Amino acid sequence: MIELKTPSEIQAMKPAGKFVGGILKDLKAMTHVGTNLLEIDEFVHKRIVDRKGAESCYVDYAPDFGTGPFAHYICTSVNDAVLHGVPYDYNLKEGDLVSLDLAISVDGWVADSAISFVVGDNPDPEDLRIIACTEEALAAAIDAAQPGNRLGDISNTIGEVARSYGYPINLEFGGHGVGHIMHGDPHVPNDGRARHGYKLRPGLVIAIEPWFLKTTDEIYQDPGDGWTLRSSDGSRGAHSEHTIAITDNGPIILTDRGE
Incomplete structure (x- = not known):
């Protein structure tokens, strides 16, 4: 069921969004060649422990x-x-291409966001290109999240950006509703038909998350950990995500990183 938030509830979600956005901004600044993935995990763990009312969604x-x-x-x-x-x-x-995805609950409200970046001084231009595609698709999708538009307008906007770059699109995983839980209704696919689907209303809070792979739309679950999703052909991917609230005055990015 799709739940609409009141203006006061959207206001109550802002601390979670600011917290998640701030952590991701800090992680991007501190992650470099030699950083261990478990160090990143422990950094987030400590930030959650130190923040009153914060709980991991993962x-x-x-x-x-x-x-x-x-x-x-x-x-x-x-x-x-x-x-x-x-x-x-x-x-x-x-040259590693890193995607960090983070969801945290603060005082019972969830925020979810993701960033991708390349570590080191000599990034592959093709890595930068696919990252730029996800960021451009996210920005365009947020612009389309206006009251009176349809959910399909968001999805179609993402798909159009991906196609303009020549990247294939996977529809198995996409955006979602956010509130007291991390994954709620509605599902927000990364492609769709404009002017179709659920009518966007003030109070709708969703995570929009374009992610693409360079040369395939097929993924598989890593049998080693049972979670990680990898490209079927070994090509690299990127992922950008924000939690947004639709209001009478348009969309608000709750997980804005101030960049």
Whole structure:
């Protein structure tokens, strides 16, 4: 069921959004060649412990698309991994493409956001291009999240940007409703038909998350950890995400990182 938030409830969601956005901003600044993925996980763990009212949305999360409960505080997906990456003992190398996905509840309200970036001084231009595509698609989709538009307008906007870059689109995983839980209605696919679907109304809070792979739309679940989703052909991917609230005055980015 799709739940609409009151203006006061949207206001109450802002601390969670600011907290998540701030952590991701800090992680991007501190992550470099040699950073271990478990260091990233522990950084998030400590920030959650130190913040009154904050709880991880990932630890012990056990949906039907994973294998057993997730046991970490952030998703760290590297290179051919694009979603649900499980942190492990790996030191990042020059040129690694990293996607960080973070969802935290603060005082009972959830915020969910993701960023992708390349570590080191010599990024592959093709990595920067796919990251730019996800960021452009996210910005355009947020612009389309206006009261009176349709959910299909958001999805179609994402798909159009992906097609303009020449990237294939996977519809299995996408955006979603956000509130007291991390994954709620409605599902927000990364492609769709404009002017179709649920009519956007003030009070709707959703996570919009374009993610693409360079040369395939097919993914598989890493059998080693039962969670990490990788490209079927080894090509790299990128992922950008914000939690937004639709208001009478247009969309508000709750997880804005102030960049």
